[in-house]
Amino acid sequence: MDAWKEKLIAARKTAMVQGSIRKVHYEFGNDIEMAEDYDMKTGELLIRKWKKSSKIGKKSDWEYEVGAPPISQKSDLLWESSSTPKAFRQDNKSHYTWRVQPLPWPMSNYKISVEENNIIIRTENKKYYKKLRVEDMDRYQLPLLARHVNC
DSSP: OHHHHHHHHHSEEEEEEETTEEEEEEEEETTEEEEEEEETTTOOEEEEEEEEBOTTSOBOOOEEEESOOOOOOOOOSSOOOTTSOEEEEOOOSSOOOEEEEOOOSOGGGEEEEEETTEEEEEETTSSOEEEEEOHHHHHTTOOOOGGGOOO
16 A cells, blocks of 8 residues: 555646646656546546556557547557446545446346455356556555445
């Protein structure tokens, strides 16, 4: 827990307000960046995203840890089906929360479990499987307990 706190304190930080959103950008060195957006009224975290360089120095696209990435307007020849469930985090001050949409099967078909510090969402009909990590808990080296995970 202290190691992550020290990294945050040592990071180069830039902050700005854009409308009703406070944007904070962190540079940790080693070409690692983190950007967070907060709602100014509620103080809740809306977006947390990371950008890391590859081993050969190429910058990656932003990887969203909290919140949903903007919808891409690319016209690729191949794209993911719009009916495929997508999971993204929407935290509040007291809970880590994921939204999974759309859910094409009844809720009774979905099972949630904890395995190796990951949340697993699967269906009984074996049509959907998703492994979710709680990066915050990994950074703080806290165990994920099954009794605290619910639907």
